[in-house]
Amino acid sequence: MNFKQSYWLFQISGWTLYTLSDFINYFLFWNFNYEELENLVFNSIINILVGISLTHLFRVVFKKYDWIKLSIPQLIIRSFIGIILITFLFYAINISLDEDIIDTSKSNWLLRDIVYVVNLSKPILIWVLVYIFYAYTNERRIDAIERIKLQTSIEATEAKILRAQINPHFMFNALNSIRALVLEDPSKSQKGITQLSNILRSALVADRKTTISLKEELKTIEDYLELEKVRYEERLQIMWDVDVNTLNIQVPPMMLQTLVENAIKHGVQKAARWGYVEINTSKIFNNLVIKIRNTGVLKNTENLNEDGGFGLKNTEKRLQLLYGKNASFEIYQEDHQTVTAVIKIPLSI
Incomplete structure (x- = not known):
């Protein structure tokens, strides 16, 4: 299995498992009728697609602008901004989806929003940290291979001389x-x-x-x-x-x-x-x-x-x-x- 296949496998399986855990929590602690259960399944599928799409967008930006070459402070700032943007997009979509299932009109809206943002930021933060760790590890591996190739080339040239x-x-x-x-x-x-x-x-x-x-x-x-x-x-x-x-x-x-x-x-x-x-x-x-x-x-x-x-x-x-x-x-x-x-x-x- 090549890297591209592995990446999409982990994307799909990771967001599916995360959404499935939320689905089980909703199912266990809330009483749903059949129509609401259908909506919950639909919302879970949307969440999987949104999670995959938004994190993949982060990866595209990360690679396009070569963030791996940034200094640590610059990388932290840009990644933090990316996490905030993805979280709020995720939050906006989930609020609109959950209105059909859970009546939150009587709850404290500020507390509700904080709970949403905190819960949704966790998987995003974990995803970004794992991806950056992989990117740095892969970059070091590529650099090591390039250094070996360069050293081999230098030694071959020197041997010819x-x-x-x-x-x-x-x-x-x-x-x-x-x-x-x-x-x-x-x-x-x-x-x-x-x-x-x-x-x-x-x-x-x-x-x-x-x-x-x-x-x-x-x-x-x-x-x-x-x-x-x-x-x-x-x-x-x-x-x-x-x-x-x-x-x-x-x-x-x-x-x-x-x-x-x-x-x-x-x-x-x-x-x-x-x-x-x-x-x-x-x-x-x-x-x-x-x-x-x-x-x-x-x-x-x-x-x-x-x-x-x-x-x-x-x-x-x-x-x-x-x-x-x-x-x-x-x-x-x-x-x-x-x-x-x-x-x-x-x-x-």
């Missing part, structure tokens, strides 16, 4: 690798250009996506490492330990690529004789765990201005945007010559 910033960084490193080969070994540089074109093709596809399969990401890394292998030859040793059950899991594109670049640049490149890069993937306690181990000594890269700091901060930020606190990234010195980076991604968030 972070991802876009990686590609120029990667391009710079890859072109440097090929440049070093152009004069030394043209045939190897040609092979490197082919490998670079494969990587760029993957990067262009990945740039349109929030996540890609781990298999696609590892293929890009493999191409990159093959490109670097042309440059470093035997100085670079590559080890793979990939759980086949992890290959279809979605990961942020180019994120592992950045960590592997750091491993080469800050580990293998600075190694005295040779260095290695090891990539390990596994499932542990409903998490995808990716380890990248490499030869090297960890330096302080908390400052983004320091070389390598951008990639690490970028990795951490992208994980937070996509997975929140359920994901984690850490990099530490495993032993005196090995640096380990660990990414943990929840398989269900």
